[in-house]
Each structure stands twice: as C-alpha cells, then as structure tokens.
Amino acid sequence: MINLSLLGLITIIILFVAVLFSFFSFTVKTSNKTPNVLIAFYLLAVAIEISFFFYEGQVNLPLIIHKLRDDVGYLKSPLLYLFFLSIIYSNFQLQVKHLLHLIPFVIVIVVFIPRFYLVNEATRALFVQTYITQPEAIFSALFAHLQHAFYLVLIFVALKDYRQIIAENYSDNRGFSYHWLRKMAWFLTFIFLLAVFKNVYKHIGTNLAILNHLRSVLFVALLFFLCWIVINALYYPMLFRGISIDQKPIADAEKSQKQPSKSTPRLKLAQNEAEEKIALIKQTIESQTLYLDPGLTIDALATQVNLPTKEVSTLINHYLQQHFYDFVNEYRIKKAIEILEDPVNDQLTTLEILYEVGFNSKSSFYTVFKKYTHTTPLAYRKEYRRKHAGSSGN
Structure with a gap:
C-alpha cells in the first residue's frame, strides 16, 4: 500500500506533475530541444530524489540504490543552471566540458565508498541507523547546500549579463524572458532557504512530526514551483527566445580589449x-x-x-x-x-x-x-x- 500521509500525497502529486511534464518536454516538437531536454532531466531528478516518501515502508530497495537515489539531488542545480543558459542563449549547445558539472555528484559517491559502498549490506544497515551523525553525512549535507548556493550565484550572474545584453542590443520585449527567469531564480532561492531551515532542524531537532511538517511545507513550495514552470512554458512560448552566446555586455567586451591585438583594434x-x-x-x-x-x-x-x-x-x-x-x-x-x-x-x-x-x-x-x-x-x-x-x- 502506498504512503497516504500528507507528505505522501504531496509527493504523489509532485511525481505525477514531474513525470508528465518531463515526458511532454522530451516528446514535444520544437526547433530548440536543449532547454526541453534539460528541464525534463531536472524534473526526473526531482522525482527520483523525493520518490522515497512515496514508497517508504512499502518497497525495500538495496541500501546502495537508496543512497544513489538520494545523491541524484546533486544533479539538480547543474541541470537548472544549464537550463538557464539554454534559455538565455538561443544557440547554446551541450558540450563535453559540461560534464564537469558532474564533479559534485562524483565527489559525494567517492566520500561514501570506504564505509558504505565497499562494505556488506549488514554493515551498511548499521551505518544507516546512525547516518545523521556520521561524518560523511554531515559533509554531504554541508556540501549540498554549498553547491546549491554556488549555482544560484552563477544563475544570478548570468541573468545580470543577460539583462545588460538585452538592453544594449534589442528593442523588443525579450526582457519578458529575463523577468520570468529572474522570478524563477528567486523562487529557487526561497526553496533553497526552506531546505536549509528543514535540514538544520533535521540535525538539531528531535520531533519527527515537526520535521515532517517542514518537509510538507518544502514539498508544497516545490509543487507550486513545478506547476508554475509548466504553466508558463505552455502559455508563453516566447520565453524560449534567447540571445547569441557570443554576445557580451559592452563593459565586458571593452575589458577584453584593454590589451588589443593587431586583429582586434x-x-x-x-x-x-x-x-x-x-x-x-x-x-x-x-x-x-x-x-x-x-x-x-x-x-x-x-x-x-x-x-x-x-x-x-x-x-x-x-x-x-x-x-x-x-x-x-x-x-x-x-x-x-x-x-x-x-x-x-x-x-x-x-x-x-x-x-x-x-x-x-x-x-x-x-x-x-x-x-x-x-x-x-x-x-x-x-x-x-x-x-x-x-x-x-x-
């Protein structure tokens, strides 16, 4: 029987929305597939990460699978950052160098190899029983928040350049895309702060009911965020009209010309x-x-x-x-x-x-x-x- 708690019900709705829209993003016909593919993988990453609250107590997965499911969360911020870039720049293409964004995911797996992945299932079970106090778990939680904060900074920096380039080069309402992306970034910041608050209580609090209430609030915010993305993507196709990746703000272009070469006076x-x-x-x-x-x-x-x-x-x-x-x-x-x-x-x-x-x-x-x-x-x-x-x- 599936989890029919409030948290379980919210999770079911999120899973439905995430999987449905990811399927739509993968299959819809469009001239620029990159943003659709990136947001689809992000939605799948969200669905995989929170699926535990759907099958909790009903399905017994191997602890390694359970841990890898949790670590999928390290893919969300890179996918969102690349999604922002694919909206901002109309000619953005995924390249081999973007695999570097997998480094945090790999680091966390490596940290857990000695005392989790290389031991037997019984030892892993003992590790999980005191997971929250394990040094690897504490590192993982801090590292995750630092990663999310780092990518939020990258997103806001990219938006700052985007706004400048639009003002300097375009006369249409391309700024609508900028305002939508900025709202999205602030929405992500709000969810990030909720997650930080929830995880702080998770490490210092003792009341499981309060922790689940905090999780429910966080998941409701996440659900609104996903629905907001879906509605805007369906009703405002002009959101996916970006600028050239070669365009830079004038101030940045001039800095690069402070030591001009013969070919670029x-x-x-x-x-x-x-x-x-x-x-x-x-x-x-x-x-x-x-x-x-x-x-x-x-x-x-x-x-x-x-x-x-x-x-x-x-x-x-x-x-x-x-x-x-x-x-x-x-x-x-x-x-x-x-x-x-x-x-x-x-x-x-x-x-x-x-x-x-x-x-x-x-x-x-x-x-x-x-x-x-x-x-x-x-x-x-x-x-x-x-x-x-x-x-x-x-």
Missing part, C-alpha cells in the same frame, strides 16, 4: 567622427522609420547604416549614454504621442496604437510611456484634449 572615435556617425544613425532610423519594426535589433540597424555592430553599440550606449532598448523606444513613444494628439485617431485603441508604433506588449508600452510622460496613454490623450479644447475656446 580597440574602438575609439574622435568626438567629431562620433557625432557624424550618431547623426547618420538618427537620420536613418527616423527617415526609414526602423523603430516601427518590433523586432529591430542593433545588428539590423548596423546593417542599414553600414557600420560594424560593435561601433553602433558603442555610439549609442557610451556616446549617447542610452541602451539600445531605450534609444529605439524613445522614437516609438514620440510616434505614439503624435497619434494620441491627432483627433483623427481618437477611435484607435491603446492596443492598436502600441502595435502601430512597434511595441508588441501592452505592459512594456505602458511602462515606457509612463517613463517619458509620467502618465498613461489614455490619460495623456484626455488631458491633451482638455487643454486643446480650452485653448481653442479662448
């Missing part, structure tokens, strides 16, 4: 030359209304002005002190204001206007519009009509 323009090229960029984007293209990138703009992408990026980000995203959206908002002020366009809805001027997200349009006008589009139109009517009456 450092970009430094005279003030008058920079002003001429900036004028060319502005003239081109205005005359050809490039800003109306919701998918406009800095590469496309560089092609139109016949300048290297890095040079255009430096001119906008350093000489104009603007991110490419803000630079393009400024033109879009000016165009939106023109439309709002023209009485002929009074029948146009906000949604129609935002699409017409190059936005493809209502939330991003409202955010940028309020940044420049300190009000909403409808409020701006209403106030403009009121003032215009007043001046006409005079």
Whole structure:
C-alpha cells in the first residue's frame, strides 16, 4: 500500500506533475530541444530524489540504490543552471566540458565508498541507523547546500549579463524572458532557504512530526514551483527566445580589449567622427522609420547604416549614454504621442496604437510611456484634449 500521509500525497502529486511534464518536454516538437531536454532531466531528478516518501515502508530497495537515489539531488542545480543558459542563449549547445558539472555528484559517491559502498549490506544497515551523525553525512549535507548556493550565484550572474545584453542590443520585449527567469531564480532561492531551515532542524531537532511538517511545507513550495514552470512554458512560448552566446555586455567586451591585438583594434572615435556617425544613425532610423519594426535589433540597424555592430553599440550606449532598448523606444513613444494628439485617431485603441508604433506588449508600452510622460496613454490623450479644447475656446 502506498504512503497516504500528507507528505505522501504531496509527493504523489509532485511525481505525477514531474513525470508528465518531463515526458511532454522530451516528446514535444520544437526547433530548440536543449532547454526541453534539460528541464525534463531536472524534473526526473526531482522525482527520483523525493520518490522515497512515496514508497517508504512499502518497497525495500538495496541500501546502495537508496543512497544513489538520494545523491541524484546533486544533479539538480547543474541541470537548472544549464537550463538557464539554454534559455538565455538561443544557440547554446551541450558540450563535453559540461560534464564537469558532474564533479559534485562524483565527489559525494567517492566520500561514501570506504564505509558504505565497499562494505556488506549488514554493515551498511548499521551505518544507516546512525547516518545523521556520521561524518560523511554531515559533509554531504554541508556540501549540498554549498553547491546549491554556488549555482544560484552563477544563475544570478548570468541573468545580470543577460539583462545588460538585452538592453544594449534589442528593442523588443525579450526582457519578458529575463523577468520570468529572474522570478524563477528567486523562487529557487526561497526553496533553497526552506531546505536549509528543514535540514538544520533535521540535525538539531528531535520531533519527527515537526520535521515532517517542514518537509510538507518544502514539498508544497516545490509543487507550486513545478506547476508554475509548466504553466508558463505552455502559455508563453516566447520565453524560449534567447540571445547569441557570443554576445557580451559592452563593459565586458571593452575589458577584453584593454590589451588589443593587431586583429582586434580597440574602438575609439574622435568626438567629431562620433557625432557624424550618431547623426547618420538618427537620420536613418527616423527617415526609414526602423523603430516601427518590433523586432529591430542593433545588428539590423548596423546593417542599414553600414557600420560594424560593435561601433553602433558603442555610439549609442557610451556616446549617447542610452541602451539600445531605450534609444529605439524613445522614437516609438514620440510616434505614439503624435497619434494620441491627432483627433483623427481618437477611435484607435491603446492596443492598436502600441502595435502601430512597434511595441508588441501592452505592459512594456505602458511602462515606457509612463517613463517619458509620467502618465498613461489614455490619460495623456484626455488631458491633451482638455487643454486643446480650452485653448481653442479662448
């Protein structure tokens, strides 16, 4: 009979969600399979690690299998980190070097070899009876938390670079992916802190009921996390649209050019030359209304002005002190204001206007519009009509 405790029931639901969505991720047809494969393996790792609370007391597995099941947890953080990279970078590919992420998993197995894996089953049973006080177990618990914390730091660093690159090179709502991934990272941090609290009590507490309540709270958080991933992945396919893995933030690119080689001269323009090229960029984007293209990138703009992408990026980000995203959206908002002020366009809805001027997200349009006008589009139109009517009456 399966475990029908509260913890057992939550485990059953998690196993169902994890296995079902991993199957979906493996089988769904998509142009980029890497994120799907990585999140599928992560979900399977979660399912394997917590499956003990499903079969506890019902199935007697060999202690070696039981221990390896527990150690699968060391694969979760590397898989999630690689998943983040596969979402951030559209051309990310798994390589042999990524096998280095298996090192923590291998280290833990090696630590347990002398007094667990190389002894007979009876000796292993004695080891398990006092497992929580064994030095290997204490090392394993500390090492696991350090590993999770380390990968969380790597994830936040990757997100920081991702946000910078988006702002410097793209004008669309690619930032939606960044905000989703950031929420996911903070959700993971919350679950990590819950796990730390639970494990601290596991080593210092004596009440098994309280420990199981803590496990239940942790598993409920994990269940919400998995469901949140599933729902977002199904409803927002644009989440899986990343950037090129070769793109770096401008600040990082310049650091790498502090000692330029003959093949990679450092970009430094005279003030008058920079002003001429900036004028060319502005003239081109205005005359050809490039800003109306919701998918406009800095590469496309560089092609139109016949300048290297890095040079255009430096001119906008350093000489104009603007991110490419803000630079393009400024033109879009000016165009939106023109439309709002023209009485002929009074029948146009906000949604129609935002699409017409190059936005493809209502939330991003409202955010940028309020940044420049300190009000909403409808409020701006209403106030403009009121003032215009007043001046006409005079």
